[in-house]
Amino acid sequence: MNELPSNIENSNFIRDIIGNDLRDGLCEKVVTRFPPEPNGYLHIGHAKSIYLNFGVAQDFSGRCHLRFDDTNPTREEQEYIDAIKTDIQWLGLDWGDHLYYASDYFEQLYDWAVHLIQIGKAYVDDLTADEIRDYRGTLTEPGRNSPHRDRPAKESLSLFSRMRKGDFPNGQRVVRAKIDMASGNINLRDPIMYRIIHSTHPRTANNWCIYPTYDFAHGQSDSIEHVSHSICTLEFEDHRPLYDWFIENLPVPSRPHQYEFARLNLSYTILSKRALTQLVRENHVSGWNDPRMPTLSGMRRRGFPSEAIREFVKRIGVAKNNSVVDTAILEHCVRDFLNQHAERRMAVLRPLKVIIENYPDGKTENLDAPNNPAKEEVGTRKLPFSREIYIEQDDFMEEPPKKFFRLAPEREVRLRYGYLITCTDVKKDPNGEIIELRAQYDPATKGGNAPDGRKVKGTLHWVSAPHAIDAEVHLFEHLFTDSEPRSDGDLLKGINPSSLEILRDCKLEPSLGNLDKGQTVQFERKGYFCTDTDSTSDRMLFNRTIGLRDSWSKAQSGKTG
Ligand code: ATP
């Protein structure tokens, strides 16, 4: 197992609870679990839960299980099971032998439902879904008992067994716990334990046509696995009395406890599988791993290192009240990691050709360029230089304003790791668009320094034209214009129509042709980039992981000083 650094999570209230339980002898072995429903890909909110569960287990010498909560076959697929495993491994975590599925426990759960019916604490109800809702009452009004609530246990048992056999269509009957229709907690008003779903399950195929609800499956699955601390998000706080009720009323092998923490919300995006599913299904993005998605697979494709995600989760901590975390903090963690680890390369995203008229035609010089100027140990690479190069269009202005220090007519600039050049002429097409520049270089300035010490303010990145690799580059903005997009019916209103910008005519230095898949590099002055999963040697495609400017640390330094 890949060891997490100790205290990956700063101390938090969950850690305190576990520490106290161990000290007080209430728990011998810390066992946690991460319980995803395989109905979508994992997002960064799940990473918070994953690091919390695996982190506390490791810190207290316990273990963390991966359990698929596969109780609704209409929404669940093997593709999601596989993707979830891949993502957790990418985060650097390992469940070892402890991979489980709620569906492993279907037979046991069925027996426990039978047990509750036998002791008069559950019954089969014939009301329709609408009627059940109607009978349930509201926050201010108590519910009413179903007319079937007091049917004999024998009758319920016979109906339940027929439900299992497939005698009834979807929705015709359910099994409900008999608790209290007047309870102030609506979750205790005879909650549903089993429903009929005629659908093929990814693991149990057509063995079952009745499935336990989350509430009936979760705590009992925890108990079967001897989970000591069942950590979930705040929306389950009101379910805890029900969780406890099942555990108290069933002959379960252990007594787990549920604890809740605040889910992660992130500005300018949405962390709800239902909403993300909608974005995918309706083609607002190219798939679950679209680089704009807040999914782990999207972030990986975009070039976010898992180390940065871990650092982010550590920084935001674990609390008991909901809040929205600024996406700039995540971006800061990504930038911070890449600034230290990414090698530097040259790429021109919007090319403008410059012909250096006094440089010999056909000559190539291989200049030495450091892979990271701040880290000598990562070495240098050869960068070809020739008579024709590309620079960025916006690094040239024909009539520059005062503070523009880049290239302009008659002005001298430094080509990074190359020579000083002076612009001598501007070529335009019939529409007046600039199509090419002419320049002269100073042969005495190899490496970019003038021997006479004359001042040259601007330094430009560049790529030798005959050696350049063509590439397409994708730039991303937030997926939503709204900082707190709504996950309800108005989801689509907040979508940013220009979250993807495609640049088709980019020019890269030749060494970028051999970049490893998944390696993120800095394109000097332009940000961090990595090859896309769809990139091929015939059609190179890069994603911009993140730009260089750091709005978060800027805002922070603005605050303090
Ligand atoms: P969603 O609301 O996105 O559909 P979910 O809770 O239905 O998520 P599950 O697969 O059931 O998704 O989640 C697995 C675990 O991850 C649960 O324990 C859940 O509490 C936790 N989790 C889900 N979303 C977040 C989040 N935004 N922040 C922290 N933990 C989360």
Ligand code: MG
């Ligand atoms: Mg859930």
